Amino acid sequence: MSYALVTGAAKGIGAAIAIELAKLKKGLILVDVDERSLHEVAQYIQDKYYVDVFPIVQDLSQPDAAQQIFEKTKWYHLYLNIVVNNAGFGLNTPFTEGSLDDQLNIIDVNVKAQLRIVHTFVPVLKRFSESYLLNVGSTTCYQSVPYLSVYAASKAFVRSFTRSLRYELKDSTVSVSCLIPGPTDTAFVERAGMKTHTLKTAAKFNMTPQEVAQVAVKGLFKGKAEIVPGFINKLNAVVTKFVPPRIVEHVAAQIYKPRPGEQEDKKAVALQY
Template identity: 75%
Template sequence: MSYVLITGAAKGIGNAIAVELAKQKRGLILIDIDERQLLDAAQYIRDNYYVDVVTIVQDLSTPEAAQTIFDRTRWYHNYLNVIVNNAGYGLNAPFIELKIDDQLNIIDVNIKAQLRIAHAFIPVLKRFSQSYLLNVGSTTCYQSVPYLSVYAASKAFVVSFTRSLRFELKDTPVSVSCLIPGATDTAFVTRAGMAAHTLKTADRFNMTPQAVAAIAVKGLFKRKSEIVPGFSNKVNAYITRFVPKIWIEKVAANIYKPRKAEASVHQEVATQY
């Protein structure tokens, strides 16, 4: 049995990808900071798909997280040929109104953890005749997003890093892909502290995590460079190349700017999905 390691696997897109891969009878190593939801997700998969599921409760924002995961999964390294770097989160508010430590924590999870896991596990992936690394970005990578600035910037990094890494590994067995989802019906928007008008806008374009996961897994095994689920997200990725940046920033600001009349509560604890 081959195994897949997925971060941020307790819910949302990460959990949906886990289910999609369980349908292929692959063993799973699921990682998340939320122990209760992680254990529930693992049990659901065991009961319904009859595959081996290993759980690791881990805060990915810590510098030692990747090494801890590497050490705890050593027994599986001869079978582990897929890595999914899904964990990430954002905060929706003016930059200056958020605590700097909370914003640095976004970088720790969205960028540093992804780099550390890739660096640790690429030598493992190289052992196979064919293996796969999927980094999860966001359509926010295509433009600056006022009031979601650090998150969008982190996802721009993810896409750039993934494309470079893919080129470096093109003559190896490791296929590197980037999933670039848009609005998805997950708890991300709530955890980010988004206000009602932002949620209403997102609802118009939401995809289900299951739909995103099906497209992601199909694209991954087809060895695609960038996997953009949904027609509206593909259009967004295309038109941002030609529309003046200031116009796009104004539209984004209108969507994400908190309204004083709405009680938007900003999350102050790192939550990984």
């Protein structure tokens, strides 16, 4: 049995990708900081798909997180030929009004943790005749997004880094892909602090995590450079190349700018980008 490592696997896209891989009878190493949800997902997958699941509770913002995961998974390295860097979060707030520590934490998880995991596990992936690395970006990678600025910048980094790495590894056995989802029903909003007007706008175009995961896994095994689920998201990827940045930024600002007195809507549709 071959194994896949999936970060941010306790819910949303990460959990859905884990389930799609379990359907293919892949063993799983699931990583998340949310202990309760992680163990619930692990148990569900084991009971339904009869594959081995090894959950690891780990805060990826910690500098030694990748090494900790590496040490805990040494036994699996003979079988580990898929790595999915899904963990990430954002904050919907004016940059100068938000906590600097919180903004830096986005970089710790979305950028530094991904780099550390890639650097740590690519040598493991190279041992196989076929192996796969999937870094999860976002459609925000195609433009600047006021009031979601650090998150969008981190995802632009993910896309650029992944494409460069793909080229560097093109003559190796490692296939490198970047998943670029648009609005998706996940718990992203709870941490991002998105407000009702933002959610209502984005919800018109959202996909389910299951839909995104199905496209992601198919694209991964086909060796695609960029995997963009959904027609609207594909259109967005093209249109932003031709529309002046100031117009794109203005439109994005109207969606994400917090309105005075408006509260977070924890009951509204949760979205991940």
